[in-house]
Amino acid sequence: MKPLRSILTLIPLACGDGGGSSGADGALFDALSMPRTPTVALDDFASAEDCGVCHATHYAEWVGSGHAYAMIDPVFRAFVAVRQENYGGKQDKFCLQCHTPIGTRGGDIEPGFAFADLQAISLEGVTCESCHKVASLVRPYNSGHVLDPEGPMRGTIPAPQVSSFHESQFSPLHGTAEFCAGCHDLREVSGLELERPYAEWQKSPAAAAGVQCQDCHMPRYQGQAVAGGPTRTLHRHTWVGAGVPLLDGFLDPDEEASLRAEVERLLGSAARVSIATAPSVRAGDVVDLSITVENHISAHNFPTGSTFNRQVWLEVVVRDGDGRVVFATGTLDERGEPGGSVGAGTAAAPGLLALGSVLVDARGERVLFPWRAARHVSNAIEPLGERVFELRVPTASTDRGPLSVEARVLFRAFSPTALRALGLDEYVARLEIHEVSRSRASVELGAP
Ligand code: HEC
Ligand code: HEC
Ligand code: HEC
Ligand code: HEC
Ligand code: HEC
Secondary structure, eight states: OOOBOOOOOOEEOOBOOOOOEEOTTSOEEBTTTBOSSOSSOGGGSOOHHHHHTTOHHHHHHHTTSHHHHTTTOHHHHHHHHHHHHHHTTTTHHHHHHHHOHHHHHTTOOOTTOOGGGSOHHHHTOSOHHHHHTEEEESOSSSSOEEEOTTSOEEESOSSOOOOSSOOEEEOGGGGSHHHHHHHHSEEOTTOBEEEOHHHHHHTSHHHHTTOOHHHHHSOEEEEESSTTSOEEEEEOOOOOOSOOOOSTTSSOHHHHHHHHHHHHHHHHTTEEEEEEOOSEEETTSEEEEEEEEEEOOSSSOBSOSSTTTOEEEEEEEEEOTTSOEEEEEEEEOTTSOEEEEEETTOOOOOOOEEOSEEEEOTTSOEESSGGGOSEEEEOOBOTTOEEEEEEEEEOTTOOOOOEEEEEEEEEESSOHHHHHHTTOGGGGGGOOOEEEEEEEEEEEEEOO
8 A cells, every 4th residue: 555645746946048159269258247357346345344343233244144154154165166167267257156146257266276375355245335336127037237336235125224334225026025025036057946035925925915035034123324414214134044154153042043043033934834634544544644734934035045055854753652763754764864655565665745845867867966957856845835745644553542642844054965076074964844733633443
């Protein structure tokens, strides 16, 4: 008997134009975000620290955010090292165009570059002026912003006070999802869509209601943008998502604990799992479980972003009246990967009930590196949508009722196997599994 049946609606993501062309030297370039020769001068940009002198709160929040981490992130660096090797450095600008738009446009990122040799402003990653010197958006993906270093500081305060350090200008663009799309939607050179929260948002109930990315990821509060300035509605610069930096020491222990709590809270609001089943079965019969996962996010899929790196799955464990496991899927195996299974009385292992996405090459084999992928196949749940998994649990191995069923939606930022493949073994112990949602049910066992 087949112990488990799952409804997997695997959706291949569309292909578009990844942008960029190769010159005579074989190096990939693009006039906007991967120019052959610098289009801006690195010296024209101020360090975030300079901004912090007046905007202390914005600086303190940014410096612990994923945006400040974008160029020192060891996982990013490990991926880039492999790509450098694979293309002999000729595509180096591709991965750097969003992680350091200033460094890439300013000529710091040359074929074969080394992180250790970069200018400080490049290592600041997505620093203040990579957002506040954005004048317009050319395309809603692949670093589609136009940077204007000589221009005013742009933001959403309609009539800002005069500052001695910079001119200011009201920019409606900065209050919209399009602004984030410039970096958050990513297409490979091949055109394969890798990350697409904005494309998901465009068709979402949130977009129809005018809810922007900033409403959830840059929550509003009342305060002063500068000491002694007027009290205004301001926006948090923490950009809490699903990740906690793996690099030890990037955050101090208190900051890390509070970020973990914020991530837990955000993930806890993302999805809900529920179990439908008969209240009782005769001992020896099969228990039919219908497990539903609802995406509670109105704005994008669950999960979203770099879903091919993330692990999101359903764990289901059924115990008998003595607490013995009679059925399990999604528990961890000896490598620490979800897949462990117990199918009472049967050798057939239930497949993993995954909610993320996978990259596969032309032969259909799963691959870690996006540039080796031919297809991106996703089982993520659309905004406010749901996914139903049907499971058939045999009870022949026990007559001790009642059966207790527990279902959990679990999230982990990276797979330990992937980190080991990247040579990042030292970070495996820092990976955490977050419980997004949990549900329980009980089934009586009647006389056979
Ligand atoms: C279009 C802009 C863009 C480009 C180009 C880009 N990235 Fe990213 N990258 C992002 C964004 C945005 C995130 C955060 C997404 C998320 O957390 O879901 C990210 C996250 C990552 C992460 C996960 C970081 C973590 O610690 O969670 C890795 C690894 C990464 N990128 C590697 C790469 C590599 C390798 C390339 C080149 C193939 C690349 N990126 C090109 C925008 C980009
Ligand atoms: C000498 C103090 C000072 C420094 C340094 C400074 N600013 Fe400002 N900034 C101000 C003042 C004053 C305002 C107006 C605040 C208000 O009206 O509430 C302002 C406003 C802003 C705004 C809002 C503009 C708008 O119209 O919405 C942004 C964005 C901004 N600054 C970014 C930066 C960045 C980025 C840096 C660093 C490159 C920086 N500032 C450095 C004083 C400063
Ligand atoms: C209604 C609130 C809401 C809005 C609006 C929203 N998000 Fe999210 N976002 C969430 C929640 C909840 C999570 C955590 C669950 C997850 O990772 O899918 C999240 C996670 C993320 C992540 C981290 C994903 C990962 O695994 O690394 C990124 C990146 C992201 N959102 C980008 C965006 C962008 C870009 C927009 C606008 C197009 C946006 N979000 C709009 C609620 C929202
Ligand atoms: C990833 C892009 C991004 C980065 C990096 C960034 N900001 Fe902002 N900032 C924004 C956006 C977007 C808004 C407006 C949000 C809205 O209106 O919804 C904003 C608003 C502001 C404002 C106006 C007051 C407020 O809170 O709305 C100030 C001042 C500001 N930022 C300063 C800074 C400083 C200083 C840094 C670096 C330490 C920085 N920002 C880094 C995107 C960014
Ligand atoms: C200039 C490019 C750029 C812009 C503009 C930008 N981001 Fe990001 N963002 C990134 C990169 C790159 C990362 C991943 C850094 C890393 O972890 O290596 C990131 C990470 C994040 C994360 C953390 C994801 C996680 O896994 O925890 C959130 C949330 C986020 N961005 C939201 C936003 C929102 C909302 C906006 C628009 C207001 C925005 N970003 C604009 C480049 C950008």
